[in-house]
Amino acid sequence: MDTVNTPGARFKHEQVREYVRSLALAAEPGAHAPSERELVQRFNVARMTVRHAMDGLVAQGLLERIPGRGTFVAKPHVEMQSRLSSFTEEMKRRGRKPGSSTMQRTRRRAGPGVARAMQIEEGEPVGYWRRLRTADGVPVCICDVYFSLEHFDHLLSGAEPSSLYSWFAERDLLPTWGEDSVVAAVATAEEAEILQIEEGSAVLRVSRRAFCREVVCEVSRSTYRADQFTLWVPVLRSDPGGA
Template sequence: MSDLGVLTNVTGLKHVAVREYVRGLISGAEVGAPAPSERELVQRFGVARMTVRQAIDALVAEGLLERIPGKGTYVARPRTRVGALRGYTEEMQARGMLAESQTLIARIEKAGPGIARVLNLTEGDPVIHWKRLRRADATPMCIEDAFLSEVLLPGFLQSGTPTSLYDALRRRGLHPSFAEDSITADVATGEEAEMLEVPVGSPVLRVARRAVCGDKIVEVSRATYRADRFTMWVQFAGEGAEA
């Protein structure tokens, strides 16, 4: 899959540009400060109103903005966050399973326009492309395709690939502080079915992730999980609840 194809699965390019622009504007703003209007954003970016709405919806879902009917959209009071941000190795350990990985691709590539935009790089900058078949208790669990900024992680592949990406990021002071996942249901392609050891057309879950550390985007990835082996748990807390 091309870098643009991977990125399209991670998130739509146009609404990401709008979303990150608004995120930057409201960063540090007081609770109740107004967000840019949809009309202003449509004119600035030359995109459809639906694209702007999608960007604002994402920030509302994150808890950064809130809509007040009849008034507008404003900077929201910070929410209590629940759940732990974990990489695959940590997630499998938490489930009492032994995580293993087989590297399929580990190389430096030139960032195409899609990956460059999401990783906040210039087109042609070096990126680390790391694709792995990931097992749990010796049975295939998922195929994970990740792109990382070589600018942030110089020499990342020089001594071989690490066992855990998030452990490696932690050692460099770049463990993600926030991530957003996009989850869709699909069926396995022929290539995926062969690697995951399931029949062609078996149900899979596709999890696209964008992870950041502070203001640095450290990971853009897409993982395809066997739906018969993997259940995604999401925790929620009501307003005012303590994590």
Template sequence: MGRSVLKHVRVRDYLRSLVTHELAVGDTIPSERALCERFGVSRMTVRQAVDALVVEGLLAREQGRGTFVAPGKVDLEVRLASFGEEMARRGMTPSSEVLSAEVVEATPDIADALDILPGEMTFYLHRVRFADGEPMAIEQSWLPCRLVPGLFDGDVPQSVYGELRRRGLEPDWGEDVVAATEVHAADAELLRVPVGRAVLRLSRRTFAGETACVYSRSVYRADRYVLWVPLRAPRRALTPRSGNPSEAQALPPAQEQGDGTPADPAMSGVAT
């Protein structure tokens, strides 16, 4: 068993060195047969080494294409910033393709997220977000018309947060809910990934003070993002504002346990 593990590690380290020093993103790795002959190992050992690097995110597999060097992942930090601000911070060039920009009535779920009445008019913006020309995410946003009148009168704003600030609404806090799912056909085509590929779905409520100003739903390519969440020592516990996991508020200290957790674990939530 020890020798088998050693062989697997040798193949894995060789491939990692190739990826780091010789191959470029999108280049295919040597064939299983070539690796078997080079190291005198079985196909099972080679597959074990390759699988380890696929899990690490260094390699990727696609049917009909084989195994190749994967693009590097961008850390999706849980912070209140626009897509453009995040990409620019990483030295990447952001751009967008607007799929739809229209005025629509708020459905009950959208109204609930924005703290408005169902049927109230909202600006709806549907975009594909790119970084260095590569599709990274699909984003749908809703904003109450009464907060940002005339939002679509001219060109669609490049940055929703920037437009809010220009109008005196400073997005200063928000709430995120993140789930890992598989991408369906329509989104897969926009993101240029196979149907069924893993994606991160993020729902966000953005506030300016106590005013809910934006509700957004985004689909991020999981092969290009890793979720990064900074942690601090516990302060005040958080619990949903109205029973919805996406709506959280701080409990007063009297309602916390001695270790800082909520008195009712079933009501705990996450806010950013």
């Protein structure tokens, strides 16, 4: 079987993941996903590479594994899935008035972590936007966003948008899926001064990588005041009959 190269994916597991994602999005819920053996042959990769890709799609809720039967396109769980939303959308949903002030908007060289997340070479120029986000006038979050100058250079040269996700939506580039990681931490002296809290106060650091199709739209880290922000994470038990 011929091997496949998926445009926009630099790593083998990403090629496999995006290929299976395209099949799953076009299929009906309950349809069989490609087998690991088929994907190993199609992409000429190790079984662990295929498993890595499939695990990611299962974690995103696009696929589901049924023991003894195989892997299938998952049925949508609209009420249980968390939304890939912006700060502005979240604050409006919670009945609070969002605000934003830019602290820095410039070019930077991608460090190792940003380069890895954006799937580019370390040292490549990227856009950087730091904002203080408020709710009802109260400082809530410091948001550091990195973005590709190849795809989103107007974020630096054009007028400053009030909402990043609205800006994406106007260009048909609204993120459709992403990956968040959350870490509990304490505020540094700089963060405490900006957020108007005591140094060492509890904060939540939310790191995000968001995609529109195969394009990385956003790599960000947002530092939230723990006394002003509650993270809501819906959960779903895949095996309700288990112990």
